[in-house]
Amino acid sequence: xQVKEDINEIRPIEKDEFLSEIICLKMxxxxxxxxxxxxxxxxxxxxxxxxxxxxxxxxxLITKEQEEVSSxxxxxxxxxxxxNEMKELFGVPVRELAPDYHEKLYRIDRxxxxxxxx
Amino acid sequence: xxxxxxxPWLLHxxxxxxxxxxxxxxxxxxxxxxxxxxxxxxxxxxxxxxxxLITGGVNSQTxxxxxxxxxxMPEPKVVVAVGICACTGGVFKECYNxxxxxxxxxxxxxxxxxCAARPESIIDGVIRALAILDQKxxxxxxxxxxxxx
Amino acid sequence: xxxxxxxxxxxxxPVLPEPVHLDLVLEDxxxxxxxxxxxxxxxxxxxxxxxxxxKQYVYIAERxxxxxxxxxxxxxxxxxxxxMGIEIPRRAEYLRTIWVxxxxxxxxxxxxxxxxxxxxFESLFxxxxxxxxxxxxxxxxxxxxxxxxxxxxxxxxxxDMDGAMLRAIRETVDQMEQELEPIMTTFIKDYSVQLRLRxxxxxxxxxxxxxxxxxxxxxxxxxxxxxxMLGYAAYGxxxxxxxxxxxxxxxxxxxxxxxxxxxxxNLIREAIDxxxxxxxxxxxxxxxxxxxxMRIEQPRGEAIYYTKGNGTKFLDxxxxxxxxxxxxxxxxxxxxxxxxxxxxxxxxxxxxxISCTER
Numbered sequence: 081x082q083v084k085e086d087i088n089e090i091r092p093i094e095k096d097e098f099l100s101e102i103i104c105l106k107m108x109x110x111x112x113x114x115x116x117x118x119x120x121x122x123x124x125x126x127x128x129x130x131x132x133x134x135x136x137x138x139x140x141l142i143t144k145e146q147e148e149v150s151s152x153x154x155x156x157x158x159x160x161x162x163x164n165e166m167k168e169l170f171g172v173p174v175r176e177l178a179p180d181y182h183e184k185l186y187r188i189d190r191x192x193x194x195x196x197x198x
Numbered sequence: 199x200x201x202x203x204x205x206p207w208l209l210h211x212x213x214x215x216x217x218x219x220x221x222x223x224x225x226x227x228x229x230x231x232x233x234x235x236x237x238x239x240x241x242x243x244x245x246x247x248x249x250x251l252i253t254g255g256v257n258s259q260t261x262x263x264x265x266x267x268x269x270x271m272p273e274p275k276v277v278v279a280v281g282i283c284a285c286t287g288g289v290f291k292e293c294y295n296x297x298x299x300x301x302x303x304x305x306x307x308x309x310x311x312x313c314a315a316r317p318e319s320i321i322d323g324v325i326r327a328l329a330i331l332d333q334k335x336x337x338x339x340x341x342x343x344x345x346x347x
Numbered sequence: 348x349x350x351x352x353x354x355x356x357x358x359x360x361p362v363l364p365e366p367v368h369l370d371l372v373l374e375d376x377x378x379x380x381x382x383x384x385x386x387x388x389x390x391x392x393x394x395x396x397x398x399x400x401x402k403q404y405v406y407i408a409e410r411x412x413x414x415x416x417x418x419x420x421x422x423x424x425x426x427x428x429x430x431m432g433i434e435i436p437r438r439a440e441y442l443r444t445i446w447v448x449x450x451x452x453x454x455x456x457x458x459x460x461x462x463x464x465x466x467x468f469e470s471l472f473x474x475x476x477x478x479x480x481x482x483x484x485x486x487x488x489x490x491x492x493x494x495x496x497x498x499x500x501x502x503x504x505x506x507d508m509d510g511a512m513l514r515a516i517r518e519t520v521d522q523m524e525q526e527l528e529p530i531m532t533t534f535i536k537d538y539s540v541q542l543r544l545r546x547x548x549x550x551x552x553x554x555x556x557x558x559x560x561x562x563x564x565x566x567x568x569x570x571x572x573x574x575x576m577l578g579y580a581a582y583g584x585x586x587x588x589x590x591x592x593x594x595x596x597x598x599x600x601x602x603x604x605x606x607x608x609x610x611x612x613n614l615i616r617e618a619i620d621x622x623x624x625x626x627x628x629x630x631x632x633x634x635x636x637x638x639x640x641m642r643i644e645q646p647r648g649e650a651i652y653y654t655k656g657n658g659t660k661f662l663d664x665x666x667x668x669x670x671x672x673x674x675x676x677x678x679x680x681x682x683x684x685x686x687x688x689x690x691x692x693x694x695x696x697x698x699x700x701i702s703c704t705e706r
Contacts, residue, residue: 114668158676186386218413228476
């Protein structure tokens with residue numbers, strides 16, 4: 081069998097070119113694979129992964145704790161599940177999320193459990 | 199055996215299980231294990247059910263649902279907790295969104311341990327629950343007509 | 348003018364063993380919108396990496412979902428092994444492949460049975476589940492567990508199969524293939540099944556990509572994408588091509604899954620023929636440091652395992668993006684325009700696994 085290449089390409093990206101980069105990916109028919117947030121010292125590390133055929137690219141955005149992030153649901157509507165999850169579990173402030181569940185996706189008792197360790 | 203325990207109706211609810219015990223509960227209905235030979239029918243309607251089979255630990259979301267399902271079932275009724283998560287919380291006990299076993303919310307009559315509980319033990323648990331169902335029925339009769347029983 | 352109404356669907360619903368809730372917006376009998384709401388079985392398993400060390404966490408990863416348990420364990424182990432740069436023995440990779448392919452057969456038969464049940468074809472449901480028992484018996488014989496059988500560990504597998512066991516698996520597979528044939532014929536050629544499934548819930552190729560569908564949903568819409576082609580575990584040595592449907596309707600998804608069962612049989616046979624001798628695990632030293640996105644083809648589609656280690660025995664972050672998380676948005680898209688009576692069947696065609704989705 082012909083084995084396709086599996087490369088973990090992680091591309092750091094600045095906030096002002098973030099949305100335009102995602103629009104470019106959409107025009108090129110990339111598929112949204114996943115959105116992941118990681119808590120780092122004074123903020124969050126957000127990874128947006130896209131796939132086209134067997135290629136996979138991850139855009140890496142570093143944000144401050146209270147800094148708002150634009151939602152990509154205007155471009156990729158299917159991002160709503162994972163962005164709502166990120167907002168509810170990590171407390172990442174996501175702007176213009178549609179549909180916004182207002183921290184009621186999982187409806188858990190604890191607020192933003194992933195924000196602090198322990 | 200009383201009338202109910204010859205043909206009990208069973209209600210299954212997944213409180214927060216990983217699916218493992220659920221498919222084993224469904225497995226009991228299929229040709230190899232065939233729980234229907236005991237006259238047991240799986241129903242989706244709590245108002246008609248005699249046995250409540252719960253898999254998985256309880257969280258604050260499912261707590262209200264479990265309570266409601268239990269409340270809707272007519273007396274006498276028995277509760278079977280299937281799988282170690284339903285008994286104590288199991289491997290998920292330390293999770294922030296798990297309260298613990300089913301018995302933190304409603305009274306449980308039979309505990310079926312295992313991860314995932316095997317169909318044989320689920321059937322055994324249900325059969326044990328039938329005996330308890332009979333006892334409860336007798337008690338209910340006595341309560342209703344204290345002079346005659 | 349058509350009257351708008353909202354019908355709640357779930358969480359406790361007879362067709363689905365798992366709780367999921369949908370608010371269906373109807374115009375007369377036609378669905379015009381659906382709002383999914385989940386959270387009934389959210390446990391917060393990703394957070395447990397802070398309490399369990401990276402070797403213990405395999406057992407948690409396997410309990411994310413009871414159906415694709417072996418696959419989740421393998422995906423987690425592979426991602427940790429890649430972060431740590433461990434190369435596991437070839438025999439362990441082959442053993443993992445055999446178990447994971449057996450899991451795929453069991454998962455697809457389970458789904459085909461549920462589909463038959465949703466169509467009201469009770470005897471076909473029983474037939475599928477009867478056949479599935481054979482795979483579960485093989486799990487029982489090889490590992491001692493029927494559903495959750497922890498065989499994966501970081502650095503290899505915990506149990507070996509001897510020659511007699513491998514031959515027994517081969518015989519079971521041959522026998523199952525024969526017994527599967529009438530079932531396959533019913534699903535693919537039966538008139539009433541076709542009448543029920545053809546043209547239902549069409550998802551176009553463009554929509555499937557835009558909405559981020561994965562697995563049989565994506566392949567049913569004509570996109571050739573199967574992460575097994577990346578050649579992780581032993582797939583690099585085995586002969587396979589992604590199975591692709593054309594129409595993107597419920598029938599195409601059913602056909603893709605049915606044909607994948609036969610493909611898995613072939614993969615199991617080939618793996619048994621080619622399996623090398625040798626050790627089944629390597630000792631693991633040190634702690635993971637670094638990050639990796641691992642892609643694995645689960646029965647329900649591509650799953651992403653993201654591991655980030657910080658040099659201690661507790662991982663910084665483990666993220667699991669399961670196939671159903673990606674398949675819910677296309678499902679909502681697909682529901683628009685269908686009849687209320689078709690909703691349970693259409694929800695079933697994405698093969699939902701809610702406990703995966705919520706973790």
